[in-house]
Amino acid sequence: MDALGITTVAAAGAALALLGAKARQRLALSRAKHPSLTGHVRMARRIAAQLPFYEYGEAEFVRVDGAPDDVAARRSRGFARLSALYRERYATTRAETEAAKAGISDLQFTGRYRVPFQFSRIVREHLSAGSFLQSASGVQVTDLDGNRFYDLTGSYGVNLLGTDAYKACIAEGAGTVEALGPVLGALHPVVADNVRRLRALSGLDEVSFHMSGTEAVMQAVRLAQYQTGRRRLVRFCGAYHGWWGDVQPGIGNPRPANDTLTLADMSERTLTVLARRRDIACVLVNPIQAMHPNAGAPSDGSLVDSGRHAAFDRGAYAAWLKRLREVCTANGIVLIFDEVFVGFRLAPGGAQEYFGVRADLVTYGKTLGGGLPIGVLCGRHALMRRFRDDRPGDICFARGTFNAHPYVMGAMNAFLRRLDTPEVTELYADLDARWNARAAEVNRRLEAEGLPVRVVNMSSIWTVLYTRPARFNWLLQYYLRLEGLALSWVGTGRLIFSLNYTDADVAAVTDRFVAGVRAMEADGWWAGPATSNRTIRRGVLREMLAVRWRGLRGRTSPAGNRAEPEAVPGE
Template identity: 30%
Template structure:
């Protein structure tokens, strides 16, 4: 149960913050109860203001791939901050970051830094429309690409957690220019392009869906999306805000061998600090101002604190990849998922899940989860009980079943064993009603 200090903090926050939070999913509406308030983090652990310690699998919704307060990253931020936090003119750190991204993701030849994943996807769509002269975009039901108007149409993640399939305030004309099909459904995508292909500027996809839980693409699906876009002269945008540098140094494009025309990245390139980026083919990126006519700017874009933290993190990842860190994270995630499913069988509770790279998903559902419809059919009230049970055991998962969990490089054997032991106790209690 959430402690008294967190309850008091939440009551106070509700007086001056909308819903007491600055992002809706933090309000615990999908699982009920009161959110715990963080005091500090260290490695794989998060400590709340009541003094409770949790093994953290939220990891700030993914970007903390080196866990909380890694000493090397803290040192990089501290040293950089003493020189200044923002300048409004270029720094060499921005160039180093862009060079690193281009080296890791070969389809990216030029980069533009922004301040969030939402800015990155919004800007990539604007560029795609300008490059093709077309107005329509295609997104997949349940995929979340930020809170720009074009994307709040059949979005997953926090929108679904609040029971809002669409958001008021999105102009009808904007919604009409966003076409949707189910994720992992090649037939539906082909049918849509057969009807509207000449009007479609781009198709944007989370290559592994992370905002309806963790749902991987069916074999050959991403290749099919690539081919369909090519056949109709549309651009392919990979939203790698979650998968970037989590499935491997080259993200989903390295993992699945499919190249996108444009790619978006999020806070993982800032080791959790506010930052985003988009990049892609040179001819496309050269359409962005000041080289071209498509405007996009930002005073804090590429700010030195985020660049220093992100460069430190990515350099550490490059070295750790040689020692099998990605394989280790995936193996740990798979152990959690396998244990969860085995316990479901043991106690007669429908369970399924998946793990890939540093992502994993747990569903109270019988049969595979392959799209938003099957993810939404999962027993979310049972997940809420599971979530609170695990929290009481000192293990923090995402406060919504339609979110991915995240492994970090600093989760180890001890944390996995503690999590598995806690899972056994909680699943046993769920079986008793």
Template identity: 45%
Template structure:
């Protein structure tokens, strides 16, 4: 009888325990999701939701010049200024450049893409007619680029971050590197050239990591780093912060196959249609983000940081697409504030056993000889390098601890993380890398970094002083030798400034990244030339009326909203 009465008691106890456990799981899940919602960046999610709905349309004729609701008088000034600028652009490119540019436009898909994304969609058709941007360059001398017709321009693009020490220096790296490996040849792959003994120890010392993996590009290296973090932690979720660019994404654990793309998953904002259930976008420098990382640590494979966000943390760079929102841009306090944030983030990651990954493809050897780790005094778990490290050749490098660099599972022989590449650690690439590492480790190089940073700081102060005195609605800001233009009033035509800069002889990136660069070979005279070119461009743009619209940021947003809504309705009715 006692056994009979005891059984229901055991069953009730088991039921209570099950209910308590289920309640705990529900409360825990809810708490995590509430934390996530409190610090999640809406940018990539909103962009993905809007992408299938927003349709293309063009503002032409009078509408092209009055998109912010300006007066007819201002529109007439803008048109006259645009006509003059168009003639200046036509004179910038000689006959050989124009012919080659036509060849590129008609056959190179990369150019077709960049030409489309240089300007907000509403203005693309008319702008393309007026300003042909050619970039067929045949030689360089110092910081000056020379096109096929002999035209010269000062390069402030920095080749998207590659050019740290100056193009002439890279030419020497390649020449000396080739001399060191030419007996073997550039494409004897598989065997490792002994020059790796000059590269590997220096990379381990600079990165303060145990192991190194070589790759063919910074994008590929980011793919590798994220894939290895997922593989070795057995977690699928990666965290990145709003506004950061990381070049690529890696495998989905559900499918067990390699998936990658410049925009897929990791790349936030317009353009990425990939499902992002394994990528979590959090607000930068947000205290709740730290709580979220701690609470969801058992799901997170790594926290991926772009240290360049110290320039404008939490916000995308002011690229052409971002300027579509026509809001006033503000740079959050950088320097010490961002450094403190990174140190706190590192502590949270260490405490909760979450790998911290520094994507230094851009900042490595740009911010300091030891990259952002040295600049901010933060030792990340994994660091990715690229761009300038190759000494003039394409490359990518991942440095990390042995526990996160494993590509196989000792206990499960069929668990393997395939990360391979035919030209990884190619002899010529390693030779040029060795030359660069030798250069960057010299004491006099440290002095060059310090001088370039101080010159850039002084340049920014000098430019901003004139901009304020002349009531020009912009300012410049910098982080070491990286600088950017920020606008101090709302406007729908900020993207036009890049064309005025080009007309003044400054060479910019093909796609507006919102960031410009000074290489270490810029002299004080070169800085002054860039300053005067920027000021002339700003004065002319103001004179031509592009900042004379009376609309506020909210007014401009409403105008754009009405345009898009009308176009969606009109195009549906036309079907």
């Protein structure tokens, strides 16, 4: 063989070797994805885009699980009673919400997605309690009609110490910075104390301030890419890191996120990918995923059956984080803890202290602002640097007009100082044991009465599980509202207690919670035919296929177009 032939063969061999290496890398990446749709975000988005709209009629929706006549009649009477009570108790709050909704896009969105879409219109018409509140005190809030509720929303994670504490932080902070006022760009002296305290809490070298948790995560990822020279970021299946495109590559993001890898949480195959690839800049961890690894945030809007599951094993998740830390260190990957949601809820030093693992960058938000909006990034000096001494034009730019706003910095300082008080130190004492015992008591009460509901908790964050396959679990949030429990728009997926709940407060919540479950049981919503979650899901899928591909025609009503299945599955 001549030289040309030898060169050609060698080139072909090298090309085949390269293709083989890429194929192996691609296979390893595919195996490191979670097998669910949540783990395959592009496929999930394609499928979601094809879901057809249809909804149940008012007489029919009580029978969608094939319930017999007597059960359907119980449900109809129960729903009519709920509807009448909602109209009576929440009239002013409801009217104010309806008047404002046309101009507030968020209300339009949350109103539609509180329950599975097939039931949404009926629920909006009959069970709206409104979205306005007039006051908050202790662990309770009051609506425009004067109804008082125990607050289980936690203000989406903000409310750690209780609303009274945050009112005091805001007032104290405003007084601290009053002489300077809203002068932006320059720093109020209180910032220096905030930085000192944040460095001590995080164990990291430097701090940057942002306007939201989403912005803090954006900056963390950008700095990791800048300092490593790599473009890929890894997020774990189901985890939420804000609404910006790169960390929300699936449903809800209209743009592709080509640099984002979504891998399985707590997976050996994921560790293998991290160890072998050389293009990964950072790994994002949201510690709340310890409750439900590889699943999205639980919401009643997606609760079509009783398939929601959650469990918390602190030791197992800590062991996973330690292994993840080792792999990231060995391969020059930046480990980022996104503590915007859990913040200082688990321990004064956050998830790093709680799980015993140190991150390279940590983001905070919500709680830290003392009741005002904030995003904070803490990190190692080598990663936080936004410029290079030897290349003055090579920078990693990030600024914001309202970064380190004096009033926010003042409220933050008041909050950080409170963390050092004996009263707050006492709240952290035996934190897990106290909240585990409270959740266990709720489960004991529910089990004693034979009710098909249980709770799982990660400290003061709870989620509700359903032990009997059913189509109507999403209704529980409306029974709980009538018992004086306020939940966020995701319903029973997240119950977030502030740490100032006393034993007496939790006992009152427990009584009301059990009463709400009992009332829902009495109205027959869990009395459908014996079935399974798989059967329910298959039935819903058949409905969708019928509407999408068999061209079922819906009737037109004043409420809009409604496609109703000719026969509702009753398996």
